[in-house]
Amino acid sequence: MQAGYLLNERYKIIRTLGEGGMATVYLAEDIFLNREVAIKILRLDLRDDSAALRRFHREARALTELSNPHIVNIYDISEKNGIQYLVMEYVPGTNLKEYIESHHPLTYPRVVEIMLQVLSAVKEAHRHGIIHRDLKPQNILIDTEGNIKITDFGIAVAVAEDTMTRTNTLMGSVHYISPEQARGSIITKQSDIYSLGIILFEMLTGHVPYEGETAVAIALKHYQSEMPSVKDYDQQIPQSLENVVLHATAKDLASRYQNVDEMEMDLSNALDQSRLNEPKWHGRQQVEAETMVLPNIKDEASQPPKKATKKRRQVLLGGLLVVSLMVIAGLVYLLMSPKEVTVPDVRGMTIAEAQESLNGEKLALGKIRRRYSSKYYSGQIITTNPEPDTTVKQKSKIDVVLSKGQRKEPFGDYRGQSYQTVAKKLTKKGVSVTKTGQYSNKVAKGRIISQSISAHKKVSFNETNVIFTVSAGAKSERLRDLSNYTEKSAQDYANDLGLKLVVNEADSSSLPGMVIAQQPQAGTKVKAGDTLTVTIAKNDGSSYTSSNAASSSTDTTTGATTFSFDVEVPYAATNAGSNKVQIYIADSDHSYSDVYQTATITKDTNFSLTFTLKPEETGKFKVVRDGQVIAENNNVDH
Incomplete structure (x- = not known):
């Protein structure tokens, strides 16, 4: 029966659970009650067997009478298109x-x-x-x-x-x-x-x-x-x-x-x-077998003596002969019988080592059985029968139980858990645990960041070594001086350290958009999660007009006004020892895509910007330092 088949317009077959001598069992969904059920379907070659059908129905009805938490429940018995089936509780x-x-x-x-x-x-x-x-x-x-x-x-x-x-x-x-x-x-x-x-x-x-x-x-x-x-x-x-x-x-x-x-x-x-x-x-048969019945001994004293003297002589000689033979046999037995030895303790040994030890006592290796053990490694002997230090005769066979190692179990996913707790738990199970430390801005101190054994992999605990990478907490860093950083640069720096950035604005004669203050101060130790507050100079563009320019003039023919003003570009210390500055302006004479000025600075430097703007025209500029825009104004007016 294929998956997806709908039996009696109610039970949707999901997959086969098993097959037996009489029926096949399927996992199905009862679409009426929205639950999973097991359906047992009588073998097709038995559906025409009247005796089998009678017993199938009789036994199924009898099962419905049973009520016990440890018996699978029967929900239904029915027939559809010649298919005889039972609907039962599904036990995952x-x-x-x-x-x-x-x-x-x-x-x-x-x-x-x-x-x-x-x-x-x-x-x-x-x-x-x-x-x-x-x-x-x-x-x-x-x-x-x-x-x-x-x-x-x-x-x-x-x-x-x-x-x-x-x-x-x-x-x-x-x-x-x-x-x-x-x-x-x-x-x-x-x-x-x-x-x-x-x-x-x-x-x-x-x-x-x-x-x-x-x-x-x-x-x-x-x-x-x-x-x-x-x-x-x-x-x-x-x-x-x-x-x-x-x-x-x-x-x-x-x-x-x-x-x-x-x-x-x-x-x-x-x-x-x-x-x-x-x-x-011991059962009754064994007890009866061990109970011996004494033979019936006839009373020979009542028999009349015949040739008594001769008979006594024969009996005496026969008795002496029997005694002699018994003495000889006893001596032979004492000389020839195996000596008694002590079973050596071979626990923890391999089969080869145990054989060598047993041979030394003239004992033989008997049956070898195997079972799991949390104490002994795979291939080591767990115990013997007879037990160690037991006295046995030489040439006796000693049976052993050999370890299959510890039963393999899925290894857990311990990421995010306390290392101390996990290490204590696994050590008790025989796992060899090693720890390495690593700073982390995301994982709390003492918690596991990663593990050398993947989660759910089956391992034998007493034969397993695992390395846990454990968080040492967030690494402390000394704050840089963020003066003259743009807001974006300050945000990138805060992200790298895992800091929460708070941005405020304030009026300032400094270049707009640049950091003019920070809290905590430069040099203060911080770690991930701490808050960094910076103050940025306002950038409203009101200072960049012809009315407050250093100089200005107007062309009476075109009505265009030409004016200039200075922009201070702060120096930011780098390993190179200098900053590369590029300035772009847009006005009647300049395209914003062309570089207006290029310079290399080693200290704070003023640059003069000259704009020519027609009536109703607005200019703009931006300053790029070492590839980053540090100032920009889109509202330069005359």
């Missing part, structure tokens, strides 16, 4: 299988928390007479807040008749089926309990107990092979938790938990201090 997040793979090892309280939520859901189903039949981590969803929701209650029964022949379909579930399911016997509520025990095993160890090349090979192990010990994977797992696994996965139904309530009660206090080292649980 992941499933327990993926959660185990990405978070193993889980803490024991988290394991118990998850399993108690699962048990709550299964108990509700069993109360309504519904057996799940396909409990596995893939059918246990975990939302974004870490809560559990179980899905696919009872639906798998619709293909039960031909499950064993569909090997590829079975493979997803065969790791979790009960012995009675594996051999085709009647399935009961205790079958679900067995599957729950396998799920608990996987949460504790990160592995399923049985593996095989085919579904049949794995199924055989469920009812023929002894359940492996979770302690083979991690000696630290409390015995009380292993006992719950053993009790739930007992092959004998009489020894298995009789109902979910029993398992829930047992698990709920499994982490109590008084239970952590309790004796290992």
Whole structure:
């Protein structure tokens, strides 16, 4: 079914969520209620199977009776154009299988928390007479807040008749089926309990107990092979938790938990201090096997003696021979049996280093298992079985658990945060933190400006080095003397230092548009965020008229007036030691685009400007110093 398809004119398909042996599940939008839903659509090859259809509808109706926060809600069951479908609650997040793979090892309280939520859901189903039949981590969803929701209650029964022949379909579930399911016997509520025990095993160890090349090979192990010990994977797992696994996965139904309530009660206090080292649980079959029945010994004293003397001699000789042989055998055993040695401590070593150490004690390397560790680097040994300093016989095999390093997690975006807080937090996680300082006008002192590891990149914290560039605050600067700066030059200077510029104007005989005063004074230390106030000489143009010119004359023929006045150009100190000045004027005789005067000055210098203006004509001028306009007047009148 393609994305965008509108099912029953209500559910808009967004994408495929997953495919199973019986149905395909899609993420869709309910356009009526404006919410996301999951839609399970019966496989097309089963839509004409009357038995499958009956069970599909019967189980779906039964699910609508279930009310539990840890069971996915069913919203609707319907048919459209031959398509049988269920509309269910959509649970954004992941499933327990993926959660185990990405978070193993889980803490024991988290394991118990998850399993108690699962048990709550299964108990509700069993109360309504519904057996799940396909409990596995893939059918246990975990939302974004870490809560559990179980899905696919009872639906798998619709293909039960031909499950064993569909090997590829079975493979997803065969790791979790009960012995009675594996051999085709009647399935009961205790079958679900067995599957729950396998799920608990996987949460504790990160592995399923049985593996095989085919579904049949794995199924055989469920009812023929002894359940492996979770302690083979991690000696630290409390015995009380292993006992719950053993009790739930007992092959004998009489020894298995009789109902979910029993398992829930047992698990709920499994982490109590008084239970952590309790004796290992044994099922009824194991206890009976360990109880030996003594043979019936007949009373030989009542038998009449025949040839007693000869018989006694034979018995005596035979006894001496047996004793001699036992003495010889004992001596041989003492001489030939392996000596006892102490298991060396190989924790923190590589496999090669551990083998060398074990060989020195005439011990062999056994099974190698792997798990994440925040204490040991990848490739280092976490622990051994038997544990270090345990006495064993030479040639014994020592199993080891090898570190896969710390689980990779996304690195955070720490920009703008307090360096002290971040460094303390990451150091606790094993990250090597380095700091470099940098002045900043934008980032507060002590806050992180940048980081050497990009945000969200997945890293192993105890194998990671990060360099943080930390703000040293705004750098203090001594103010320049801004006298004779234009307003624009003063603004540029303030921007460079991160200062707030306030501009005032005042009447002055100085060149209009130039700074004539500043506060704070030149030489004062300032830093970003401080305020700089400058006073600019007014530029109203009233001084530049023929009436106040040094000299003027009028041409009686044309009526044009010619007049002159002086403009003082202030010198601004530079590395070059001089300023280049260009003056432009516009009047009857000059174009504004042509340079009127050019000069090089080393001090404040007066320039005489001569204008010729016809009646009603207005002149203008501008002064450019070292490429910047420092004065301009567009209202020169006669």
